[in-house]
Amino acid sequence: MIENQLESLHHDDFEQLATDIKQSLEAHRYWMQTITTALVTRQPIVESQFIAVDAHLHCCFGRWLTKILADELFQQGSFLKIEQYHKQLHDSARTVINQLNQHREINIDDFERFMRQQKEFFDMVMMLFEFSVFNKQQFDPTTRLMNRRSVDSVLANEFSRMQRADDYHCCIAMADIDHFKEVNDLWGHDVGDLLLSHTAKIFNDAIRRHDTVSRYGGEEFLFIFPDMQLQQAGSVVDRIRTKLAESPLSHHGNRLGVTASFGVTQLCRHCDIKGSVKRADIAMYAAKESGRNCTVTIDSQSVNGQTSYEHLNNEITELMRQHCHLVAPERN
Numbered sequence: 001m002i003e004n005q006l007e008s009l010h011h012d013d014f015e016q017l018a019t020d021i022k023q024s025l026e027a028h029r030y031w032m033q034t035i036t037t038a039l040v041t042r043q044p045i046v047e048s049q050f051i052a053v054d055a056h057l058h059c060c061f062g063r064w065l066t067k068i069l070a071d072e073l074f075q076q077g078s079f080l081k082i083e084q085y086h087k088q089l090h091d092s093a094r095t096v097i098n099q100l101n102q103h104r105e106i107n108i109d110d111f112e113r114f115m116r117q118q119k120e121f122f123d124m125v126m127m128l129f130e131f132s133v134f135n136k137q138q139f140d141p142t143t144r145l146m147n148r149r150s151v152d153s154v155l156a157n158e159f160s161r162m163q164r165a166d167d168y169h170c171c172i173a174m175a176d177i178d179h180f181k182e183v184n185d186l187w188g189h190d191v192g193d194l195l196l197s198h199t200a201k202i203f204n205d206a207i208r209r210h211d212t213v214s215r216y217g218g219e220e221f222l223f224i225f226p227d228m229q230l231q232q233a234g235s236v237v238d239r240i241r242t243k244l245a246e247s248p249l250s251h252h253g254n255r256l257g258v259t260a261s262f263g264v265t266q267l268c269r270h271c272d273i274k275g276s277v278k279r280a281d282i283a284m285y286a287a288k289e290s291g292r293n294c295t296v297t298i299d300s301q302s303v304n305g306q307t308s309y310e311h312l313n314n315e316i317t318e319l320m321r322q323h324c325h326l327v328a329p330e331r332n
């Protein structure tokens, strides 16, 4: 599947991929149109881009394909198939063009093969184009992390997995950069953006392959830790918090320190997803209130019975005062 091959690509890559595919495909449409017109009007075609044995390497699409196939990432599955379809299309075009140029009848089987291969080629490339556009929409351009819309589907998958298996646990964490407004005010919005992508990279490098971190809002990030218990998630998140606090952003000789406040909880099987996210959010605000740059965990067991988003919104703060667990760095 294309999905598996391209999982290491990000927003900009998919944007570039979609643009390149569109341009090269447009050139190929023009090539097809020229051949079709020549076949109908019975005008010979002598240009090498139609009849050369290696024409598939020199057309706009072929040049683009050669370029991307030089990258190991693309040397697989769908791309190799497209390369094969593309060459076959040029070969079958050459067969009918030769018949035309030699003033022979166009063989109906050859013509039908040419038309079939044209369709297969365009279908395959369009699929890749749609996939690139779809993926482009899944990422936040500033941080190159998943955006809120795409992470919502990861949450929904984890939630349905929990409904199917009683012993399956998944934890989530909300992180919010501390005093981010000051960074924007002091250094400007562009530096704020740099700090966002710096933070995103540290978060992304710190998680396991099957964990997820996404940009959930302005300076808010949502983590998903599949198959993890709360206590472990609390330690993992606090390790990430420490890593961030120890990794200032270097900018034109300055070192900009960055910290964040974290709220951790389980994805609860007894309330809706919104309720669990809200609980992580409230834990994160508790971390802010506790002085920032710290991690608060809250156990969904301690709020049993508070199953709806509205209940949680109204009553959880008080429950949390009794049950949440704060992991704070030592302060002088």
Ligand SMILES: Nc1nc2c(ncn2[C@@H]2O[C@H](COP(=O)(O)OP(=O)(O)OP(=O)(O)O)[C@@H](O)[C@H]2O)c(=O)[nH]1
Pocket (backbone or CB within 6 Å): 142, 176, 177, 178, 179, 180, 181, 182, 184, 188, 189, 190, 191, 192, 193, 196, 217, 218, 219, 288, 292
């Ligand atoms: N540079 C930049 N700033 C953003 C972006 N999205 C949101 N912000 C800013 O993030 C800031 C968030 O400020 P606040 O909500 O007051 O929070 P804070 O200053 O981080 O303070 P605490 O969260 O209480 O520690 C606002 O100034 C927003 O304009 C973005 O994409 N880029």
